Amino acid sequence: MQAIGTELQSTFRALADPTRRHILMRLSDSDMSIGELAQGFEMTRAAVKKHLTVLEQGGLISVRANGRERINTLEPNGLKAASEWIAYFSGFWDDRLGKLKTAIENENNI
Amino acid sequence: MQAIGTELQSTFRALADPTRRHILMRLSDSDMSIGELAQGFEMTRAAVKKHLTVLEQGGLISVRANGRERINTLEPNGLKAASEWIAYFSGFWDDRLGKLKTAIENENNI
DNA sequence: CTAATATGATACTAAATGGTATTTTTTATA
DNA sequence: TATAAAAAATACCATTTAGTATCATATTAG
Numbered sequence: 001m002q003a004i005g006t007e008l009q010s011t012f013r014a015l016a017d018p019t020r021r022h023i024l025m026r027l028s029d030s031d032m033s034i035g036e037l038a039q040g041f042e043m044t045r046a047a048v049k050k051h052l053t054v055l056e057q058g059g060l061i062s063v064r065a066n067g068r069e070r071i072n073t074l075e076p077n078g079l080k081a082a083s084e085w086i087a088y089f090s091g092f093w094d095d096r097l098g099k100l101k102t103a104i105e106n107e108n109n110i
Numbered sequence: 111m112q113a114i115g116t117e118l119q120s121t122f123r124a125l126a127d128p129t130r131r132h133i134l135m136r137l138s139d140s141d142m143s144i145g146e147l148a149q150g151f152e153m154t155r156a157a158v159k160k161h162l163t164v165l166e167q168g169g170l171i172s173v174r175a176n177g178r179e180r181i182n183t184l185e186p187n188g189l190k191a192a193s194e195w196i197a198y199f200s201g202f203w204d205d206r207l208g209k210l211k212t213a214i215e216n217e218n219n220i
Numbered sequence: 221c222t223a224a225t226a227t228g229a230t231a232c233t234a235a236a237t238g239g240t241a242t243t244t245t246t247t248a249t250a
Numbered sequence: 251t252a253t254a255a256a257a258a259a260t261a262c263c264a265t266t267t268a269g270t271a272t273c274a275t276a277t278t279a280g
Contacts, residue, residue: 009128016126017238018119021195028202035256047239049257068247068256079196086193089134127268145226157269159227178226178277 007059011082014058019043020051024060024074033069117169121192124168129153130161134170134184143179 014020019041026032026040034052038045052072055061060078063070124130129151136142136150144162148155162182165171170188173180 012122012126012131016122019238021122024199025202028199033256043238044240045257046241046259050238070257079200083193083196083200085131086189086196089138090189090193129268143226153268154270155227156229156271160268180227 008081008085011058011060011078014054014060015082017051017054020055023048023051023055027061027072027074031071031073033066033071035069037072118191118195121168121170121188124164124170125192127161127164130165133158133161133165137171137182137184141181141183143176143181145179147182 022041023037026037034045034049037052038048041048052061052063055072056063058078059081060075061072062075063072065071132151133147136147144155144159147162148158151158162171162173165182166173168188169191170185171182172185173182175181
């Protein structure tokens with residue numbers, strides 16, 4: 001079990017790189033092995049694999065073995081934490097002293 | 111005018127650091143000078159200032175001069191690009207999962 | 221004017237990050 | 251079985267990042 005706030009952090013971290021966001025786009029078409037994915041990028045398969053590890057740590061993808069391949073799939077709830085953080089935070093402009101802010105502070109989701 | 115995609119990148123980049131997200135929280139209470147903000151963190155004012163620069167580049171805050179102080183304010187539309195990216199992408203996600211689900215259901219009906 | 225305050229600017233360091241290259245392990249197939 | 255393919259593991263490198271320390275500039279108070 002990871003510490004509070006860690007999930008949000010690893011997700012934002014994973015989203016902060018353009019290559020990783022591009023990988024998510026590619027995976028939204030279809031599940032892909034590392035090799036398949038690497039064909040679309042001008043970098044080594046090892047580099048793509050590293051990005052996939054970060055995406056997995058961020059809860060944005062999951063990986064399943066299929067023979068000698070590793071199939072990468074989008075994780076349905078991966079964007080949830082980040083999306084909710086943004087949504088709640090956006091509410092501050094409507095009500096700076098509102099309940100949403102208190103909720104977020106209590107979660108320590110900094 | 112900055113290049114397409116740059117805005118999104120700088121915003122995600124700005125959000126990917128816990129100290130910067132914490133600064134946004136503090137600013138949601140009230141506008142603050144650099145010095146005021148720095149009092150809440152265990153780091154030098156110079157370090158806080160660097161984070162503020164990144165937040166400004168990401169379009170998440172704006173800065174106005176007030177005498178010798180620089181007052182930092184949340185930028186209302188700062189989260190828009192990131193929020194829309196996530197929403198748009200979540201759409202693809204749902205579509206794909208929907209298709210997958212349909213495909214599986216169809217197979218089971220054979 | 222002078223001193224104190226708030227910030228800006230610069231240079232520097234340690235650690236994290238994104239990338240390559242190479243070797244090993246696992247699995248499929250001729 | 252021998253060989254090729256896919257990926258894992260490791261070591262290594264260059265750049266970026268987060269932080270500090272220090273000095274300069276601007277502004278307010280006395």
